[in-house]
Amino acid sequence: MTARILEGKEFSARIKDEAREAVEQLRADGVIPGLTVIIVGENPASQVYVRNKHKTCEELGIRSEVVALPEDATKDQLLETIDRLNADQNVHGILVQLPLPTAIKAHEQEILERIDPLKDVDGFHPFNVGKLVTGSPTLVPCTPAGCIKMLDLAGIEIDGKRAVIIGRSNIVGKPMLHLLMARHATVTVCHSHTKPLGDVTREADILVAAMGKPKFVTAEMVKPGAVIVDVGINRIAPKKLVGDVDFESVKEIAGAITPVPGGVGLLTVAMLMQNVVRAARLQLGR
Ligand code: NDP
Numbered sequence: 556m557t558a559r560i561l562e563g564k565e566f567s568a569r570i571k572d573e574a575r576e577a578v579e580q581l582r583a584d585g586v587i588p589g590l591t592v593i594i595v596g597e598n599p600a601s602q603v604y605v606r607n608k609h610k611t612c613e614e615l616g617i618r619s620e621v622v623a624l625p626e627d628a629t630k631d632q633l634l635e636t637i638d639r640l641n642a643d644q645n646v647h648g649i650l651v652q653l654p655l656p657t658a659i660k661a662h663e664q665e666i667l668e669r670i671d672p673l674k675d676v677d678g679f680h681p682f683n684v685g686k687l688v689t690g691s692p693t694l695v696p697c698t699p700a701g702c703i704k705m706l707d708l709a710g711i712e713i714d715g716k717r718a719v720i721i722g723r724s725n726i727v728g729k730p731m732l733h734l735l736m737a738r739h740a741t742v743t744v745c746h747s748h749t750k751p752l753g754d755v756t757r758e759a760d761i762l763v764a765a766m767g768k769p770k771f772v773t774a775e776m777v778k779p780g781a782v783i784v785d786v787g788i789n790r791i792a793p794k795k796l797v798g799d800v801d802f803e804s805v806k807e808i809a810g811a812i813t814p815v816p817g818g819v820g821l822l823t824v825a826m827l828m829q830n831v832v833r834a835a836r837l838q839l840g841r
Contacts, residue, residue, distance in 0.1 A: 560814060562814070563705075563814075563820065570829060573829065574825065577829075578617055581836075589831075593637070595624045607824055611824050615828055637666070637670055649675070673694075676834050678694040701819060715739060722765035758778065759781055762777065762781050762782070785815050798814075
């Protein structure tokens with residue numbers, strides 16, 4: 556048996572179509588949704604991500620602005636920039652591209668908390684995290700939200716399933732736990748102290764790998780027929796990206812699997828566009 560390949564391109568196109576329609580409605584009401592991305596320094600991967608976000612905004616009719624601060628920008632400069640954007644009515648979404656340069660990395664939480672929760676399109680502000688945990692999700696982190704949306708669009712049942720997540724980060728693992736639990740899956744979260752990992756992952760009907768370890772999940776760790784969502788993005792050579800899952804071996808045993816590249820990464824940007832629309836509506840009180 557070879558797994559169904561869940562192509563990010565197909566699902567992201569559908570998510571973007573929904574966003575495009577919502578943008579058109581807002582524009583018809585005289586509102587042009589706007590996203591501002593703040594990038595600090597010159598991390599090449601971050602620059603690629605920011606360019607993709609900008610391009611996708613333009614494609615959908617969202618006003619896009621990139622504020623580039625130098626590598627040696629101070630925490631206060633960044634906070635002042637956020638304050639200015641918080642007060643700007645034309646800016647509906649604010650996103651600080653991570654990772655921050657080493658010199659200000661320690662202030663990451665303070666910086667993210669400075670963003671107006673209604674403009675927090677990454678969904679990382681404690682207000683939005685709290686809304687998610689207490690069952691009234693508002694602005695939800697884009698990558699896990701995109702994974703759930705993809706499962707829905709693919710017609711994959713979540714209710715009553717055993718879901719296992721490898722990784723407990725604030726960006727992927729933890730929000731994924733709450734999203735899957737809200738959809739009535741029985742969820743286990745694994746991390747670097749989970750032993751033996753394979754015993755847990757083999758129980759999964761839905762396995763989400765978000766650990767940042769190239770090709771770590773092998774066929775022996777997967778239950779036959781399981782749905783595999785590979786969030787990992789690992790650069791193993793200048794032009795070679797792989798996921799956290801050993802795609803070639805796992806696709807022979809899984810029921811469905813996302814490829815890397817061309818899987819979850821595309822959904823993340825598409826969901827960001829939906830979050831900008833949602834943020835604009837929230838600010839309009841809709
Ligand atoms: P983090 O480094 O923040 O978290 C990694 C998690 O994996 C940690 O919880 C860690 O456990 C766990 N882990 C690491 N090694 C093992 C192991 N051997 N066994 C079990 N658990 C392990 O990563 P992120 O969540 O930010 O990102 C994860 C991956 O997803 C990365 O490859 C990243 O590039 C990718 N990513 C992709 C996105 C997309 O758009 N597709 C968006 C965001 C991330 P512990 O907590 O114990 O340290």
